[in-house]
Amino acid sequence: MLTIRTHAGEIELDLDEFERRVVRGEIAPDTPVCFPLVTGDAWVPARDLEIFRGLYRPDRIYFMRYFNLSRFPWITAALVLANLLVFVMMRLEMGAGEGAVTAAMVDFGAKARPLILDLGETWRFLTANFVHRDWVHLLFNLFVLFNVGGALDNAFRPLDYLFILLASALGTTVLSFFGSAAVSAGASGVVFGCFGGVIVFGLKYREIIPPRYRRFFGSSVIPYVVVFLWIGWMSSNTDNWGHLGGLIGGSLATFALEPRLLQAGVARRRRTVLRAAALLAIVLTVVFAGRLMRPLLPVLRSDRDDEFGIEIAYPVGWGRSITELGWLGVSNRLRSAGPTYLHVFTEQRAAPIDLTRLADDWFDLQLHYHEHMGRVRRVRRSPPQETTVAGEPALRYDAAFELMEGESQGRSYLLRLYVFARGDLGYTLVFLAPESRFARYEPVFDRMLAQVRLAEPAFLRQARAAVLLAPTDPSAYLDLGEAWARVGEGGRAEQALRMALRLSPAEPGAYLALARLLLGDPARRSEGFAAVQEALRLLPYQAEPLELLADYYLAEGRLADARAALEAALEREPRNGLLRDRLRELTSRLR
Known part of the structure; x- marks a missing residue:
């Protein structure tokens, strides 16, 4: 037991009660105390007792006496108003269609992983916290934020509270990312x-x-958090990772800080400057980090079409998808928010391939058809520009259209199309993006285009393997020659075909393939005619040598002879519709 002397007289206390009163600030440092075990019969000021000095905390006493939540939470109110303003602006600019809400959210800064990875838009880690899907989403969040955040707004200094908000915001979007x-x-x-x-x-x-x-505060709030988390887990449209990230970020930040009243009376100017600088540094880092990393973004991965021998590169986060117009390709998977696509169309045509015709056919089939069906409108197309792709001559077209159905209804798109060929293989590359994001994706498209490679197609690889396995088989060299011709390697094709003829001088297929190869070269057309003659000698009753003969006559300008050759070929294959069409077209030219 010990005794304290107050204005009301002497009061005896046990040790536990004394300690409680010291902690609560009910015993002043100059209060006389008689503690027989320590002071004997003497009275000493409480400050002279070690037990008092270990428990007495003026700052905590000050906190207990003056802590309240009556101050208006100005920072929280400003945050609420900012969210309201962003939402109203988004609704005013939002378009129509089933995907309009998500598209508007992305345009106003929602967290979109592909745009962060592809374009370095790291500022979305901050802006996503100001964007809402609908009024219910907005008002519920702001109601809870004003009440719960307002308590922290009262408890902490402005910069400390801003740090808690920033940690919560970044924890939300980073873990969600x-x-x-x-x-x-x-x-x-x-x-x-x-x-x-x-x-x-x-x-x-x-x-x-x-x-x-x-x-x-404290454990009394935990049931509310558990209920809200459970509601989130029961909903398929809730970003539970974001909720957990915010919870962790806000908790850790609060744990590291002291409330405003525990800092009372202490000079904090330097600390204030340092905290303001730290907050600004974090914000600037988040905003501009992506811009600094943009030359390295995005990380690309390669994919290969083995049949046509083309290798393309696209961002690692992209995947197989199909547009509302039925184009199969790879995209950043922002389907309802206006995706960005790469489409590769490959086809086999008679060589030499007319690139202008290749592009015209694509536009007719893939855009103008849908325009006629009402699926797109306002199709605009620029004149072609000459360029190169994978070392091959190419044409580039820019076009624009507006989609009229699907999740991106009413959204304007820009596309950039490249056509190029080798041999009888035609390639069409289409880069497609919403008009609002096309300019930002152009550097990405340029990187993807620069990494397009023409590789060895499967049919050529198989033909080469067959020659290695059977080096004396003329049919293997015939297949190899035709494979080389398909990829536009005329010299290697001729070498393989002449090897086939050396092994089998009466091989009609080799003469036919050699004729097709040489007739395409004006300087060697006479050699091609000689190969046609040999094929006719070996295959007098087949139409193919006569059709090649007609090609020779057409190249020489002998239209009447060409018609006679086509008539003879049609006699041998009267059901050949292509021959009949060629003959009809030639006959109309002769009239």
């Missing part, structure tokens, strides 16, 4: 960060929080 590929947005992660903050604050300072405020 790694945990969910879906487009996500909203202040709910910040709300969970504030929930984490009031829980940590209540547990950390539970002994000094005035009793009337304890229901706003």
Whole structure:
């Protein structure tokens, strides 16, 4: 037992009660105390007792006496107004269609993993916390934020509270970025960060929080957090990773900070400057980090069409998908938010391939047809520009259209089309993006185009392998020659075909393939005619040598002889519709 002397007289206390009163600030440092075990019969000021000095905390006493939540939460109110303003602006600019909401959210800064990975738009880690899907989403978040965040706004200094909000926002979007590929947005992660903050604050300072405020902090808040998390897990459209990230970020930030009243009376100017600088540095890093990394983005991976021997590169986050117009390719998978696509169309045509015709056919089939069907409108197309792709001469076209159905209804798209060929293999590359993002994706498209490679097609590889396995088989060399011709390697094709004839001088297929190869070269057309003659000698009753003979006559300008050759070929194959069409076209030219 010990005794304290107050204005009301002497009061005897046990040790536990004495300690409780010291902690609560009910015993002043100059209060006379008689503690027989320590002071004997003498009275000493309480400050002279080691037990008092170990328990007496003026700052905590000050906190207990003056802590309240009556101050208006100006920072929280400003955050609420900012969210309202962004939402109203988004609704005013939002288009029509089933995917309009998601598209508008992305345009206004929602978290979209492909745009962060492809374009370095790291600023979305911040802006996503200001974007909402609808009024219910917005008002619920802002109601909870004002009430829960307002408590932290009162408890902490402005810069410390901003740090909690920033940690909650970044925790939300960063964990969502790694945990969910879906487009996500909203202040709910910040709300969970504030929930984490009031829980940590209540547990950390539970002994000094005035009793009337304890229901706003600590373990009493945990049931609400559990209920809200459970509601999120039961909903398929909720970004639960973001909620967890916000909860963790807000909790850790709050744990590292002291409330404003525990800093009272201490000079904090230098600390304020440092914290303001740290906050600004974090914000600037998030905003501009992507821009600094943009030359390295995106990371590309390669894919190969083995049949046509073309290798393309596209961002690692892209995957197989199909557009509303039925184009199969790879995209960044922002389907309802306006995806960005790469389409590769390959086909086999008679060599030499007319690139202008190749492009015209693509536009007629893939765009103008859909325009006629009402699926797109306002199709615009630029004149071609000469360029190269994978070392081959190419034509480039720019076009624009507006989609009239599907999730991207009403959205304007730009596309860039490249056509090129080798031998009888035609290639069409189409880069497609919403008009609002096309310019930002152009450097990505240029990197993808620069990494297009023409590789050895499967049929050529198989033909080469067959020659290695059977080096004396003329048919193997015939197949190899035709394979080389398909990829435009005339010299190697001729070498293989002449080897086939050396092994089998009466091989009609080799003469036919050699004739097709040489007739395409004006300087060697006479050699091609000689090969046609040999093929006719060996295959007098087949139409193919006569059709090649007609090709020779047409190249020489002998239209009447060409018609006679086609008539003879049609006698041998009267059901050949292509021959009949060629003959009809030639006859009309002779009239």
